[in-house]
Amino acid sequence: MNHKKILCLSLLAALISAASAQAFAVLDAKEIARLGSDLTPVGAEKAASADGKIPAWTGGLTSAPAGFDSSKDYIDPYASEQPLYTITAANMAQYKAELTPGYQAMLQKYPTYKMLVYPSHRSAALPSSEYAQIRKEAATVSLAGNGNGLLDYQRTSVPFPIPKTGLEAIYNHVVRYRAGGYHYYPTEMVVQANGKFTPVRRDVTVAMASAMGNPEPNRLYYYLGKVTSPESVAGSQNLVHEPIDQTSEQRLAWTYNPGQRRVLRAPEISYDSPVATSEGLRTNDMIDMFNGAPDRYDWKLLGKQQMLVPYNTYKLAAHALKYSDIIQPDHLNQDLIRYEPHRVWVVEATLKPGQRHIYGKRVFYIDEDSWGILAADLYDGRGELWRVQEAHSLQRYDVLSAIHISDVSYDLQARRYIVSGLENEEKRAQFGIQANLKDFSTSALRRSGR
Template identity: 70%
Template structure:
């Protein structure tokens, strides 16, 4: 593979800029490239020179003939075998295509490996989404300080040709999810000896643009409830996420079944630990990264060919049990599929005077889906502390590349946490509708009763 790391010069000298919105809007000549040499979402349509990354030809848009949603996704690449496997013994040969977190995992655990498969650019969206991307491209701007968006309607890729780091991050925030969905994700802390207890949830997320009566300045609504084990069951969280957080901060409420009270919860943000995560995950790590980005200075480093989790249908197989997936130190790596793909690299450094447990974060964003696919998290001393992976998978029934799960490895505590696995749960329901009253504090109270 050829590294193809874009330089500051290639990007017109813009990559060194941080979160200020001083950049000019995208030009009409750039918008005209969408669907031509660029895909409709702004990725490079062509493959790479070495042939390890193919050209994008429309993505995976048709379910297999025998697909049934209730039985889970059928792996269209089940017959493929790894082209090669990266281990500690040969990692230097592939070093330039690995994240710092992947290298650290390979160094730390002899049992950790990465099976590399043929690359398939499966990401695809509905035609209506492509049209909306083109319609809004060139009109949306970052709000003051980059802490939100101006002139945003409902596009799922507001910045198809990003000029700075925060633009790529906002593409991740609003990527297509079929309007809304109800899901049943598990959160599982895996101890050093491999033992674990699943924490089960029911969650509903609806984009404001998919609702008939959203409040002004709303990006999405979130309602989550812990359903088991009994010791934490009944805890609920409600979030109203603003589009422009320079005008209005995130609104959040919690319901505690012991107190039987709904309380405002400004702490549901930034680096506040998730209560059920045993200290291994912060609020802003859900979905790899979420929330207000104002604590960091952001830099678009460039685009690079890397080995990343992709097309992880095998990991999502509903015949698997969690005991088949979760092992001491790391996931069962025989179930995780990696492929060569181009990713945008975005670096976030903590601003002077701000506080957060992660002094630096490096995000790797898939060029085809705009989902964060990996992240490296550093402590205040500059040491790599934690590393995240999202297990990307094209949902060919709804045309969205929402990842099937994510994992966060703590390199210092020698433990890890997974979030989102649904192998033993109900299937996610996509395209759900909702009313504003479904996401009111009153609804939270009624649900608790």
């Protein structure tokens, strides 16, 4: 090889290295100074939108309304408000600029589908200690060299308050604040075209590794979930130790089969393998809108856009509702879902050449204030819109976290859908739980099965 060619290759390698370093660089002092100034402490635009539809952020909803009882429902602070307008197939063209392709498809496909749009309230807020940690780690945390992990990560809930890449925005969603951990009773329903459904109930504990005294290295959270009904699947359990970087260390997962009374490793609980009780309507990486290793996709940050998204959905969380009040043929009862205009980060994930996944492309819409994914459009290998996801978000003002209460995925091709996380007929979730590593051991899984 001649010297000129060697020099060219060396320069190319240097350019690639510099570009990689720039792509994964931490924030500088000037950027960090913007947090709490023109940007909120989590990196959202503090100012109102130019058209006035989105108000300025003034701190979010940090205290409970009068009369709130933590053992009962959340009080809806916006219960007296009426919809500003209703979007249907007849008038959707007027609002097309603020509608995701998924919502446009739902309006066109189902005559009874509608979207009730209310005034926007930027209610998302975190504890002040979280804001301090975000600012501290913004100066040190970065993406790993392959983009599939975090370097110098401690416990920040927003590692990239000013994201430069799609992966950075996705990691903000994956590690967002969850009040240290929670114990809840989510219900999953596969809804047939005629509206029939059978609730699958679970008892689930999730603990963030950063909130535990003895977490293992490279751990994001621990999960233990048990199916409690119906009888045909009751007793089956999953245990997950979630790595931060799943390309250097694969997700650690185990199942307990009540028929065999055995604990088995379950490497298939990842990527596009279907959730066992979902009848193929939900892949494992659709849980929480997106989770797990991002390495099968190329991620692109398309920028920020003003969109209509589910927000402050307190009405849907009411325990006075029965599941039969919520579940309808083709879609949820849209009278119970509140939509508001908000700014969202738009992230496009395209399947890498040579990789396998049932979704050839996914587009995520991430709330700038909470960093939660609020909507997603999922495309098949032919490039056709296949499934439409939405998450039902509200500010849990008692623990200062905007963890969504449920999410739904509509299959446009099968005319069925699956809703997960509803607790209307269950006990109320507990947040800020105290957990220990031994609570998430295979021995604990085996004992729980017996």
